[in-house]
Amino acid sequence: MEIKAKELSKVYGSGESRIVAVDKVDLEIAANDFISIMGPSGSGKSTLLHLLSGLDKPTSGSLTYDGKDIYGFADRELSAFRRQRIGFIFQQFNLLPVLTAKENIIMPLLLDKKQPDEAYLKLLTELLGISERLTHLPHELSGGQQQRVAIARALIAQPDIVFADEPTGNLDSKSGGEVMDMLRDIWHRTGKTLVIITHDNRIAKMAERQFVIMDGVLSEVTAR
16 A cells, blocks of 8 residues: 655644644655654644544645545545554553453454454464453453554454554553564564654654654654
8 A cells, every 4th residue: 555645734723823733744655664753742743643544634735545535535435444444553542341352353343244354363362462361351451451452453454554643652661662562573574554653762763764743844864
């Protein structure tokens, strides 16, 4: 999958209260890229991720996936596209408390009336070290384990690209390091495209391509 953002902007308000959250961003993401976008709170990094992943619509500019403008999709079509082609990992784990770990993982498939590939599910949960925790409810898991469940959920539909918004923000440094090592290992093994939003320079440096965003302006600091 090839993703191209051209002069992508997001503006809130008008007049004196006008805020440019993302300012004319140009970005190309190729298959198997591992990209980090770093910036402080309020820099526009999460807004940019929401635009790139189709969770929010820009004020101006274009975003294409393999040449198709996803902002031209109808709402239902865009929702299905996100479920099937894009994986999301958030700082808040967003697990449903009444569902087991396995049920949380396979939920995106069930929404499309599909059954999980049990061999792939087994491989994924073993890679993430949660194969013995699949019958547990979220409150029975540690923070690191809950984030691993969330990662498995993001990958279960075998998406082309995974967006991670501060994936270690709710974890201690040890658990956060373990989660990042697993994400990098999965990226190596599966060839998926990975885009991580972070304020942590250590995490940003794990990526092959590193970007910085300040006041909505994106710049690349290192490339392959």
